[in-house]
Amino acid sequence: MNGRFPIAMHIMTLLCASNESLLSSEYMAGSININPVLIRKELSNLLKHGLIISQLGKNGGYILAKPAKDITIAGIYQAVKPDAILGQAKNQPNPACPIGKEINSHLKNLDAEIEQVMLNKLGTTTLAEFCKKFE
Amino acid sequence: MNGRFPIAMHIMTLLCASNESLLSSEYMAGSININPVLIRKELSNLLKHGLIISQLGKNGGYILAKPAKDITIAGIYQAVKPDAILGQAKNQPNPACPIGKEINSHLKNLDAEIEQVMLNKLGTTTLAEFCKKFE
DNA sequence: TAATATGTAATAAAAATTATTACAATACAA
């Protein structure tokens, strides 16, 4: 996992706290202290996942696509989740080894199980609840 | 998360399947298809965590430190787990922003909760059970 | 029509991961 989830959470929290006024990528980059282009890339992704809405042109910016009480942390995680939460080996194991031959498929199954319990847990908190912590 | 967990699992599974005969780092590197020095680094770490035992010198190698039924996947994960399973932002958020100022501590709490449910789940499977899948 | 945003491509810089080389220390076996 890289820094995408913290960035996505930061973006969503800012938008939640903005109380439906448009925020610019420049403003959010200032809060996160990161390059505006990277933010816009993540914003593109959140947009694609239907979590936010953008408005082009002057005075444009971003707002949440729906009420924060209807967005769960799980939904945000889904938008940025890596292929394998438990990590992926870069090299193909030796197919002549009885363990090496099969291990990737077993690890993949394990990964799917873990992702499920994570999503269950992350699904119990809404963005609105998370945002309340900042009051 | 990088490739350390898959490597650690591969090592532990090989040792479990070896039925208490010593395996060399060279042999394991061949199954995993990775550089022997990297394997030895991970072996050092597993050693430090008390999961395996090494024997120096000619005909040396590695074996499990205890029966595979007494080792859980959670125990293996603990040996290689990253600081933050949900990822860490590289940059310090803007302390002048009310969200930026606090978000890291809230994300850290969230991370701890998620790690706990992961460990609970990984704790329900032993290495012996995982190893049985390969029969 | 000027100004201010989003959206995105191309590229550069930095950081992290993985691989390699080298060699000391140890223990077995002939």
Next chain:
DNA sequence: TTGTATTGTAATAATTTTTATTACATATTA
């Protein structure tokens, strides 16, 4: 007691991934 195979680890190089920057087309408002 000497040669050999193995662990253990440091130093360095190569590769890959992540993050930052530059540039600019497109859209919208005033």
